[in-house]
Amino acid sequence: MIISEYAIEQELVNRFIKYTSKHPLTIEGKERRLFIWGYEILLVDGKGDYNAGILDLLGTDEDGEVWLIEAKLCNNTEWNSTIWTNQIGLYAKSLQKRTEQELVLGARRYIVKESAGTVFPEFIPANTESLVEAFCHWALFLNKDYSKGLDLYESTFKKIKAGELIQCVLSDQFNEEIWTNRPKEDNFSSAYITFQNNTPHVLFTKNASSVQKEESEYLRYGTWKSFMKQKQEIVPTPDKIPLLLADSVIPTYEQILSFMKELSWNGNCTPNKKAFRFDLPTVHGPGLRIHIGWIDADGQQDIRYRTAYQYGLKFNIDFRHFKRETDAALWEVGYELAKELAKTARYNIRGGEFKILNPYWTAEKVKNLKWDGEMYRFISQTNRDYIGLEEEQRDLENAFQFLRKVIVH
DSSP: OOOOSSSSHHHHHHHHHHHHTTSOEEETTEEEOEEEEEEEEEEEOSSSSOOEEEEEEEEEETTSOEEEEEEEOTTSTTOSTHHIIIIIHHHHHHHHTOOHHHHHHHHHHHHTTOOSSOOOOTTSOTTOOOHHHHHHHHHHHTTOOHHHHHHHHHHHHHHHHHTOEEEEEEESSOOHHHHHTOOOOTTOEEEEEEEETTEEEEEEEOOSSOOOOOOOOOOOOOOHHHHHHTGGGSOOOTTTGGGGBOGGGHHHHHHHHHHHHHTTOOSOOEEOSSEEEEEEEETTEEEEEEEEEEEOTTSOSOGGGSOTTOBEEEEEEEOHHHHTOSOHHHHHHHHHHHHHHHHHHOEEETTOSSOTTSTTOOHHHHTTSSOOSEEEEEEETTEESBSSOTTHHHHHHHHHHHHHHHBOO
8 A cells, every 4th residue: 555745745846836926847957946826726527518517727827728637646546547637638629619808807816815725936926906916926937027927927828728638647756657747638737746855847738730720719817896896797606605605605616516416406597697596406395495595696795705797606496396386285395394494594585475483474374485495694774695604504503404414315
């Protein structure tokens, strides 16, 4: 059994980031500096559905080549050649479909030093206002002109759009099986970085020919705020919801996604303008509909908990399939479940047409009201949905407990 020098994968990733922020990599006898600008980027699997995975690192070297890096310790069951097709290749396809706006916002939390559990390049100030500014800071750090940063930024997005990426495995041990069975297509290069004793050893093969693609999109070189302001351009799919969330509520969103996988949600969903939705089967027959997305787009909620143009999180639970049942007994069951959710997790009906915990409002009386069955966390106008308050965790856990009991999984 191979024993790793790293306790967890995160330690390998952090040491590698720290190393590359100060030292070059030696690639085929030439030194290249590498700027890691993307960390733990949530991406769909690239196959057309919304199953999401996390790309460990995304970087650009001083030659303008883009590195897509997936880390694996030698004791990981995924430490084999399937990593190329099951993860790295799919992430590359997903990245290629992202716009400049989406890629920039996906990098924001790391560049402004809001990502948890990692290390950051010392040459990037926390008050950096855009990804292009971060590239320019890196250029100055390399003793190059500020304009070199603009060139590297432009090269980065052209390479991503064309699919011309260096697909790279980062590990604590060399695995010949992984390297030998790397894909041999012409449109990308491959690399394997063994990082031991704080020293990298890089194997690299360059693509035989650059695939000619259509011109990349017009670059806007926008700031975090200017891109967040253009919310309507982003489709709220599971991988893109975090792009516009307030930093304080992103951990809550990650909890919800993880919990949905626990409930055997397969990632299929339907997005609309502000959220995505999907149905989960219940032990009672009719399904529950889940809505996850952005709230406070009109800026009516207390802005103390977010910066301008960032949003809170919607996590709504919907009983509409019970309400539409012609079987009165099933609707009675659904209404009792809705009242239980209201009691335990402080959820309320959307629209405020009636008080769900008022004994006057029976299932029979509510059946013909306009309420569509959707419920959301609501305590007051300034304490609703999820915006990062400590007390929300109790309600979230109670909502999870409720769903564990009623969802088939």
